[in-house]
Amino acid sequence: MSLAYKFQETLMTVDDAKALSPEDTLTLFKTHINPNLGKLMDMLGFARMLPVRARGTKLYLQDGTEILDMSGHLGVMNVGHNHPRILKVRREWAEQEQLEFWKFHPSPYHAVLSHNLSQIFPDDLQVVFFCNSGAEANEGAMKMAEKYAGNGRDLIVYTDISFHGKTHATLSVSGSEKHQNKHFKQIPGCVMIPYGDSDALEKTILEHKDRMSKTKVCAFIVEAIRTEGVVIPPQGYLQEVRRICNKYDVLLILDEVYAGFGRTGKMFAFQHENITPDICSFSKAFGGGKGTFAGFITRPHIFRKAYGKINEATLHSSTYNGYGEEVISAIEAINILHDEQLVENSATLGEYFLARLKELQIKHPIITYVNGKGLLLCIRFENTAYKAAKLIPGIPEEMLAKLTTGGIITELYEKHHILIQTPPHDSNQLLISPPLTLTKDEVDSFISALDEVMKMNIVEVALKYIKRFLNQR
Ligand SMILES: Cc1ncc(COP(=O)(O)O)c(C=O)c1O
Numbered sequence: 001m002s003l004a005y006k007f008q009e010t011l012m013t014v015d016d017a018k019a020l021s022p023e024d025t026l027t028l029f030k031t032h033i034n035p036n037l038g039k040l041m042d043m044l045g046f047a048r049m050l051p052v053r054a055r056g057t058k059l060y061l062q063d064g065t066e067i068l069d070m071s072g073h074l075g076v077m078n079v080g081h082n083h084p085r086i087l088k089v090r091r092e093w094a095e096q097e098q099l100e101f102w103k104f105h106p107s108p109y110h111a112v113l114s115h116n117l118s119q120i121f122p123d124d125l126q127v128v129f130f131c132n133s134g135a136e137a138n139e140g141a142m143k144m145a146e147k148y149a150g151n152g153r154d155l156i157v158y159t160d161i162s163f164h165g166k167t168h169a170t171l172s173v174s175g176s177e178k179h180q181n182k183h184f185k186q187i188p189g190c191v192m193i194p195y196g197d198s199d200a201l202e203k204t205i206l207e208h209k210d211r212m213s214k215t216k217v218c219a220f221i222v223e224a225i226r227t228e229g230v231v232i233p234p235q236g237y238l239q240e241v242r243r244i245c246n247k248y249d250v251l252l253i254l255d256e257v258y259a260g261f262g263r264t265g266k267m268f269a270f271q272h273e274n275i276t277p278d279i280c281s282f283s284k285a286f287g288g289g290k291g292t293f294a295g296f297i298t299r300p301h302i303f304r305k306a307y308g309k310i311n312e313a314t315l316h317s318s319t320y321n322g323y324g325e326e327v328i329s330a331i332e333a334i335n336i337l338h339d340e341q342l343v344e345n346s347a348t349l350g351e352y353f354l355a356r357l358k359e360l361q362i363k364h365p366i367i368t369y370v371n372g373k374g375l376l377l378c379i380r381f382e383n384t385a386y387k388a389a390k391l392i393p394g395i396p397e398e399m400l401a402k403l404t405t406g407g408i409i410t411e412l413y414e415k416h417h418i419l420i421q422t423p424p425h426d427s428n429q430l431l432i433s434p435p436l437t438l439t440k441d442e443v444d445s446f447i448s449a450l451d452e453v454m455k456m457n458i459v460e461v462a463l464k465y466i467k468r469f470l471n472q473r
Pocket residue numbers: 132133134135136138163164165166223227255256257258259283284
C-alpha cells in the first residue's frame with residue numbers, strides 16, 4: 001500500500017488530512033488507533049468513502065452520496081449535525097477571540113448555562129458540575145453521593161442491565177458490561193440488583209447495615225429507560241424507587257447520558273414517571289453535537305453537605321470543565337430544543353415510527369421485537385444466518401452473533417444510504433436514535449428501505465457480510 005505522505009514530511013497538516021484518501025486514512029487508523037475497529041468499519045462499508053460534510057440528519061460523502069443518519073451518532077446529534085445557530089455562535093466566539101478557558105474568573109457563559117439547566121430540570125435541581133464525558137459525570141455523581149452520606153456509607157446499588165461508562169468505577173456499576181467486567185477489577189462496594197425490581201432495592205438497602213443499624217448504601221444509580229433494547233421498567237417503578245430512597249436517605253442517581261435532552265419524547269426520561277432524582281448525569285446531546293461536554297446536576301442541600309466547606313471547593317474538580325465554545329454550544333442547543341419544539345417532535349414522530357415498525361414486524365417474521373419511546377427505538381432480528389455460518393471455519397463467535405445485523409447494516413448503508421448502528425451489548429439489535437429534527441418523510445424512507453432489505457434472503461445478506469470479514473486486508 002502506498003502512503004503518499006508517509007516519507008515526504010514528518011508532520012502532516014490539517015490540509016493533508018483533508019486530502020487523505022479513504023484507503024490511506026484507514027491504514028493510519030489501523031496503525032495508530034485501533035486495527036480491529038478499523039476492520040469493523042471497513043467490513044460495514046463505512047471506510048470506503050468518507051463524509052466531507054454533515055448537516056441536519058444528513059452526511060455527505062466524498063463522491064456526493066447523501067446518507068441519512070438514523071444513528072444520530074450514538075444519540076449525540078439531537079439538534080442535528082452542524083446546526084446553523086450553533087455554528088453562528090461558535091463563529092462569532094472565534095472571531096471575537098473570546099477567552100476559551102474560564103478557570104480564574106466566574107464565566108458568564110457557565111452562569112447562563114447552569115441557569116438554563118435549572119430551568120429545564122424539575123424542583124430544586126439547580127447546582128451543576130461540568131465535565132467531559134458521561135463516565136466522568138457518573139463518576140462525579142457517585143463520589144458526591146459517597147461524600148454526602150459520609151460515615152463509611154459507601155455502597156452503590158446498580159442494576160443488571162445498565163451501562164454507565166468505562167472508567168473503573170463506572171464499569172463496576174455497569175451490569176451490561178459482563179464481558180468487560182471479566183477483564184478489569186471491579187471496585188469494591190457495588191451491589192447489583194435486577195432492573196425494574198424495586199423490592200430488590202429495598203431488600204438490598206436493608207441487608208447492608210452498619211453497627212448502628214443504618215444502611216451502608218449511599219446511592220442507587222439507574223437509567224429511567226434502559227437505552228439498549230429500549231427497556232421501559234414497569235409502570236410505577238421509579239415512583240417506588242423514589243419512595244424507598246427517601247425512606248432510607250439513599251441518593252437516587254439517574255443517568256440521562258443517552259436518554260436526556262428529548263430523546264425519549266420528554267426532556268428527561270425520568271419525567272415519564274414524574275419523579276425527581278437527587279443527582280442526574282447528562283452528556284452526549286448536551287454539547288449540541290459540537291462540544292464534548294457533560295455534567296451532573298443536584299440539589300443545593302446535597303451539594304452543601306458534600307462539598308460545602310471552603311476548603312472543599314475543589315475537592316472534586318477537573319481541568320477541563322467546559323471550554324467556552326462547548327458552553328455556548330450547550331446554551332444554544334437547549335434553546336434550539338425549545339424553539340424548534342424538538343422534544344415534542346420526538347414524542348409524536350416517535351409514536352408514528354413505532355407504529356410503522358410494528359407493521360413491518362407483522363410482515364417480516366425475522367423481526368422478533370420492536371420497541372420505542374420517542375425517537376429512541378430498536379429492532380431485534382432472529383439470527384437466521386448463524387447456523388449456516390457456523391459451518392465456515394475461522395469465524396469468531398462474536399462475528400457470528402453480529403451476522404444478521406451486520407449484513408442488514410451494510411445493506412442499508414450501501415444500497416439505501418442509511419446509517420444505523422448496533423449497540424455494544426446486543427448484537428442482534430439495531431438501535432435507532434436519529435436527530436430529533438427527523439421528518440415523517442425520512443421515517444417513511446427508512447421504513448421502505450428496511451422493508452426492501454427484509455424482502456431479501458437474509459442468510460445471503462449475512463454471508464456476504466462474512467465474506468467481507470474473510471477478505472479483510
Ligand atoms: C446511559 C449511558 N451512560 C453513560 C455513558 C458513558 O458516556 P461516555 O461514553 O461519554 O463516557 C453512556 C455512553 O454510551 C451511556 O449510554
